[in-house]
Amino acid sequence: MIGPILEVWEVTQRVRGAIASDPVLSGIGVRGQIANFRKHSSGHIYFTLRDERASLRSVMFRSRASGLGFTPKDGMRVVAFGYLDVFERDGTYQLYVDAMRQDGLGALHVALEELKQKLQAEGLMDPARKRRLPLLPRKVGIVTSKTGAAIHDISSVARRRFPGCRIVLLPVRVQGSAAPDMICKAVRTLERVPEVDVIVVARGGGSEEDLSAFNDERVVRAIYGSSVPVVSAVGHEVDVTLSDLVADVRAPTPSAAAEMVFPSAEDLKFQVRNLYLRARAAVHRRMERAGYSLMLLRSRPPLSRPLQLVFGLRQRIDGMEARAAGSVKRILETKRAMYLRILGRAEALDPYGPLMRGYALCLKKPDEIPISSVDMIQRGDGILLLLKDGRVDATVKEVSRVSWRMTW
Incomplete structure (x- = not known):
């Protein structure tokens, strides 16, 4: 039998009403694995929750996210809390998430890994920022339980290796909710204690x-911010904590x-004795080399016959003076010869030079231009x-051309 014919929106409304009337679907927690995770620029996040048998589209608005x-990511197992409703435009139902947490023990590992990456x-x-431990610490600060095996082991080794060492113990709880605050305060206190050159944060083995x-x-941040080097010695060799990774030195x-x-x-x-012997040998070798060098210096002429060196230098100076005087002369x-030639x-180029030898210089008036040809x-x-001792004004009475020949 065919039922009533409905519009699309009417069908969607009926489905939406059926879901809204179910009290279980109005406030539900859904466990699943995140897939197709996407964070929109608006701050809303969209993803799919799925398990081996089904998948569920989900959305978490910015105010909740x-x-x-x-930080949610694909593959993460979570429990999402919210309500189911229909997205009318697409005609699909989806989970509107109000809150979400990571699921089970795996969530702790994920959170720890995220903190590590951060x-x-x-x-x-x-x-590059890790510091070297001091060779001879004046005092060693210890942060651990006063009743645990860690302080006993540290004290035993200290007495055996360096009797008379000074230890400053600040007892703390090493597990439980109060432990982090106590450890932080102890580290900050010890770094301000005068002469404490290194701090050891320690505890024995245990579960994760x-x-x-x-x-x-x-x-972790208290250890990182310490002004003195910090050694982290937490658990056994196979146990690695974030404190181990941040400390200047990690001890198993x-x-x-x-x-x-x-x-x-x-x-x-042993080292001091060895250094003493090496230093004494080095000084002895240095003195031997210095003595040999002094002997060589004493055998050289400047020291063995100093006057001979002075006489030789004086002779060289006399020779240099004589050569210098000859060069100057x-x-x-x-x-002088160059000056006379010039x-x-x-004098040969002086136009008035011939006047001194009985010749005359003839100039045409009125410009007094030298006359070099009868054509002028x-x-x-x-x-x-112009004569050597005066001048004569004259007038030309006759001009005739003559070819002069110089005879020797």
């Missing part, structure tokens, strides 16, 4: 939950931490004759 204590991104685990205080972000056990921090007195004595004679040439004058022109 901003309060999450972790701290790495900030540079807290950068090997027992060691959780040393994965706490507050403890509290006993190993004590081996690192407290130097061996016997080893120090030759230079002066050369310059003077002779200047004619009868009746005025001329000026």
Whole structure:
């Protein structure tokens, strides 16, 4: 039998009403694995919850998503709390999520890994910032339980390796909810204690939950911010906490931490003795080389016969003076001959020079232009004759051409 014919929106409304009338679907928690995770620029997040048998579209609006204590991602198992409703435009039902948490023990591992990545991104685990331990610490600060095996092991190793060492113990709880705050306060207190050159944060082995205080972000940042080097010795060798990764030095056990921090007195004595012998040998070799060098210096002429060196230098100076005087004399004679040659040439080029030898210089008036050819004058022109002791004004009466030949 065919039922009533409905519009699409009417069908969607009926489905939506059926879901809304179910009290279970109005407030439900759904466990599943996240897939197709997408965060919109608006801050809303969209994803699919799925298990082996089905999948469920889900949305979490920005006002709710901003309060999450972790970053959802594909593959993460979660429990999402909200209500089921129909998205009319697409005709699909989906889960509107109000809150969400990670599921089971795996959530702790995911949170720990996220914190580790965050701290790495900030540079807290950068090997370049880790400091070397002091060779001879004046005092060693210890942060651990006063009744645990860790302080017993550290004290035993310290007494064996370096008797008389000074230890400053600040007892704390090493597990439980109060442990992180106590550890942070102890580290900050010890770094301000005068002469405390290194701090050891330690506890014995335990479960992952027992060691959780040393994965706490507050403890990790307190160790990172310490002004003195910190050794982390938490659990056994197979246990690795975030405190181990951030500390300047990681020790596999509290006993190993004590081996690192407290130097061996016997080893120090051996090293000092060895350094003394090496220094004495070095001084002896230096003195031998200095004595041999002094002997060589004494055998050299400047020290063995100093006057001979002075006489030789004086003789060289006398020779240099004589050569210098000869060079100056030759230079002066050369310059004098050059001067006389230049003077002779200047006199030969002097137009008034021939007047001193009985010749006359003939100039045409009125411009007093030198006359070098009969072509430059004619009868009746005025001329000026320059002699060695005066001048004569004259008038040309006759001009005739003559070819002069120089005879020797």
